[in-house]
Amino acid sequence: MSMWFDETLHDGYHQGFQIKEVLFENKTDHQHLVIFESTTFGRVMALDGIIQTTERDEFIYHEMLAHVPLFSHGDPKDVLIIGGGDGGLLREVLKHPQVKKAVQVEIDQAVIDMCRQYLPNHSAGAFDDKRAEIVIGDGIDYVTNSDRQFDVILSDSTDPIGPGEVLFTSPFYQGVKRCLKPGGIFAAQNGVAFMQPDEVSTTYRRLSPLFEDCSFFTAAVPTYVGGIMTFAWACNDSGPRASSLEVLQRRFGQSDIDTRYYTPEVHAGAFALPRYILNSIN
Template sequence: MNKWVTEGLHGDLRTSYGIKKVLFDNQTEHQNLVIYENEIYGRIMALDGVTQVTERDEFIYHEMLAHVPILAHGAVQRVLIIGGGDGGMLEEVLKHKSVEKVTMVEIDRTVIDLSKEHLPMICGNAFEDPRLDLVITDGCQFVENTSEKYDVIIVDSTDPIGPGEVLFTNNFYTRCKACLRKGGVLVTQNGVPFHQASELKSTLRYFRPIFAEATCYMASVPTYVGGAMAFGWGTDQQGLKDISLDVLEARFRRAQIDTGYYTPEVHRAAFALPGYVQRLVA
């Protein structure tokens, strides 16, 4: 490797990836987008210099942000995905035959087009599924204006910089809550709390006044340096995070989906927060 991409998301901490081959490197209408190949992680997409997804471990992130709320809810028919232009989240959601419609709102059409071209191992044929309603617009504007209601809303956003910044505000979360059906669930990407404590604290500070159950759950994704990632969890259905193992196993069997990380046992354990995270969100 004689060329390296160095990411500086966490201040004085730098993470570098060797470049085997650059597939795309240009400015879109909204952000700088790079797709390249790495010997260990396969194909990688970075936006504005920050790694978003890798071929090697995307399944962990996408499975945990999709299957945990869907299987906890148990009767999901309509899903809203905000962001997720690489298509990995869409593919996981569509594995559930009970899902009748998925509305996906992505601000940058170029991300979708290039993912279909260069990252088919992540998105598969998800963008061709007739259950998909693809909307190219700002996610915050969409939830402000839509009259539709959803069982699950998944915010698959970048970090709170650039186009993704508005997706971490009180106004956005309040509008998402208004778009949920009774008993619906909102889940969000909240970074690595070991390095991004303020991101998780801010989200849950906004969640608590509007949801009866506001917390987070976690999963370890090797790409995102600094320990386990946190996913925000908000719902008015008290106890939804504590669904029994027997019920989860039965729902998982009925769903008949193949997973590389998610299991009903992992689902339950993901809500068991380590001490430092408990103190962060207290």
């Protein structure tokens, strides 16, 4: 008989991954972690029964969460990543030649250790880059107490369930604001809006009193089923989000970064939101 991993993130709706081999399974100090080889998506990681990332399509998510804010900023030297223990986001951030320091705050050392062992292509050596600084700790504690400031802050968290729940709260967003340099940008994964419309409306309601420019951009990631995925956007300057296609093309060309999903044209179109997302905001 075939073994299947059934994800039940949404009530009354689930997706299944056929398992070739379970590579690792354990209850860490914070969550239940499993990594398995699937028949169609390569290696897959799940936390507390929810799929986090797969080898086959992780590049879509990580490229968009990294390159949209970094190319919008134009000169990101200091970047903070909250979460992202698989290392994929750190990998993409460090492709930007201007980045001098990327601080990553991950609550669970076991996630990093297991992903380095079983999903090495996600980080692709990023954890060993001299510009990377790994902090094992709670993200909300870091932004609340740190005296450092950043050009871009990225939240690559789990859904607002369990350890990731605090990364969708007003105190976390207030901490993000205090840690951003003038003109700094915050971006975060914000769920599949068709299936999780309350996440969009709640995030907008909590971010909009703190930042002058709040919105969302989107990408279609097959693993995150139920429609397009949204990423929250916040900045105290409307200029970065309005970066012209010509500016994005110039910055992308000068970076010499190789991508599989991101293009300046995709970037420019990602902020065009369907009506059902606009309705959730309004």
